[in-house]
Amino acid sequence: MAVAKKTQPAQGVSRASEAGAVTEFSKDQELAAYRDMLHIRRFEEKAGQMYGMGLIGGFCHLYIGQEAVVVGMQMALKKGDQVITGYRDHGHMLACGMDPKGVMAELTGRRGGYSKGKGGSMHMFSLEKNFYGGHGIVGAQVSLGTGLAFTNKYRGNDNVALTYFGDGAANQGQVYESFNMAELWKLPVIFVIENNRYAMGTSVSRSSAQTDFSKRGVSFNIPGEQVDGMDVRAVHAAAEKSVAWCREGNGPFILEMMTYRYRGHSMSDPAKYRTREEVEKVRNEHDPIEQVRNRLLQKKWASEDDLKKIDASVRSVVNEAAEFATHDPEPDPSELYTDILQ
Amino acid sequence: MPTPVLMPALSPTMEKGNLSKWLKKEGDSVKSGDVIAEIETDKATMEVEAIDEGTIGKILVPEGTADVAVNTPIAVILASGEDKSSIKESGNGAAPVAAAKSAEAKVSAEPKQEAAQPPKLDIAPEADVPAGTEMVTMTVREALRDAMAEEMRRDGDVFVMGEEVAEYQGAYKVTQGLLQEFGARRVVDTPITEHGFAGLGVGAALGGLKPIVEFMTFNFAMQAIDHIINSAAKTRYMSGGQIGSPIVFRGPNGAAARVGAQHSQDYTAWYSQIPGLTVVSPYSAADAKGLLKSAIRSPNPVIFLENEILYGHSFPVPKLDDYLVPIGKAKVVRPGNNVTIVSWSIGMTYALKGAEELAKKHIMAEVIDLRTIRPMDIATVIESVKKTGRLVTVEEGWPQSGVGAEIAARVSAEAFDYLDAPVTRVTGRDVPMPYAANLEKLALTSVNDVVEAAKAVCYR
Ligand SMILES: Cc1ncc(C[n+]2csc(CCOP(=O)(O)OP(=O)(O)O)c2C)c(N)n1
């Protein structure tokens, strides 16, 4: 099975403290995680549908399957902490609390989008929510995120920069240049490697000499941990620990999230590099949302009916966003020449 | 209410597809994410997933149907509690609403319409193609693949390397079939590490091999530009002529469709500035084939700039065992004597369509396909300007220090006396590429820009 079951202590990684058993969530935490993950899932399904209708163009990379990663990480953040990621960014933005209307309208290229329609699916930002993009060049966000952490250290605050990137991105040279500087200068950055097993059509084993990404910081003395990225509780526990590590001024931390993307790399990926059975197996046995759902029902913290209500309210938020993004006008033609310089 | 499932667009360029297979039948229950059908697009076979929970109420388009237009309702999904009878009441009503909505969206979602169709024009074959040579129609994509395959058969030192070139068959399917014919030793999938594999490629060239390095797109070659310029372009000079880098860097360059600022950039002018590099950028399939073969045989580093939108365009290609097009020679593609229009690559689609429009206004444009940007065949351009006295350059890149600026400077210096009007450049707008459909359309060069510029230099 591709996805690790439990949070495992990364062997040979210095200072990675013993990763304990999964800490149970309270009822409120379970419900919040359920809702937030479902929100991302439904949003992405809608985006896929709208792409199919020609309302969204170009590249559109869906986050379906990976929802527990951003939701679990976000639960450990406080005001002022920054988030940066690549082009598979819709989930990160929703987790940061960005308005689904503004995100969807950016996907359709309308004036109410977060970048006024100029950025598109891969390029959105919200200074208000401390979300720094939205980057299309694989690996670029790693140096940028390290720079956000540099800002925190420079200013002397205890904020942390979450820098998300993929298993494929983890092979870019600038990642290791950043690792070195981050540890050398003890920068408060968490490198969250979303290992979804594939970079486009290339599986991790075909691209990587060291496939345990939590060990990629060993020669820089950066602690690392492998986390079951399909279990939002495991993600949250790892987030708490690494955030505390950074806030205390100990320097960077690497979290390798074992996760999986259900959909193709982008909308036009025929996905011939894996079997349908492989995808089905993860969906059926490890789905991050189903896991929470089952616990909620088992513990009688929610009834089927309660969950249906949550689903209905999430769907209505998403539908409203889709409506808005369909009818919001395109940017004014004069916008072509604005925002290039101040 | 029953939800219609519409024929989805699965790539930015898809307009219709074949419904090859239903994986669910009427009455089957589905939940979102379940694969319900398979469709074939212009590039590949793709899966259609359910987006809602329910049961398949009715299949509207049977499997095996070809050319189903995007947004056609192909099935109806019933929510729990609904039965088939509700389809007649509201199901058919629901479908047109969705279809109408997206039809309105489609108008704005197709900024590339005018560039998407190659103009109907018989481009004369190369002068040295023997008379009576059979011409076969093929896409630029196929021509590039054939060029690589032929050179790999001919020379065991030629190999191809890049992201997704082997098992995936190329992100844009240009290397299709090469792994099967030549094996993993010569068709090498790399990690995503452009600076590293470009440098490794140059090293292999220094060592005597002849690498073809594919960049998934040239946008990502910016990661590797140090090796392209500092290692590949300069080594022959720095070694006093001892060691060269016979390497080809190839891949799609310029804007695709709706992929935003970081993925839509024309690098022609960037590379054309560098002594030590050869820069080639073909338009037709015949030139793509003949020039790529020449590039692979070149002892020098060649930047081979392709275009994603042109990959699917078909052209006649001479059926010859070894069709080579010389590097450094422009080609007069359409004769005329009122104004000279110079372009290359996708710019030719605007130039040629522009020329057709101008002919209707009795302005006969001579259209020149530059084909090689460095070394530049300025002699062919000047030859034409001597006849027409007017020159318009057409490129997708930015105006400042663009290729058009270079052409204008050289023609002004070398043929000033022949010019009856200032050399005029048609370029992309001086902005990063916006995502929004309407803004993207405004940012790109257009046929109308070409027509207006040509009229202006003819004082019409
Ligand atoms: C520098 C660069 N090279 C190549 C690409 C094309 N590309 C986009 S995404 C991708 C795969 C990245 O995979 P991974 O880092 O695992 O992230 P995932 O898509 O799985 O989230 C590639 C090769 C790019 N955008 N930038």
Ligand SMILES: [Mg+2]
């Ligand atoms: Mg990946």
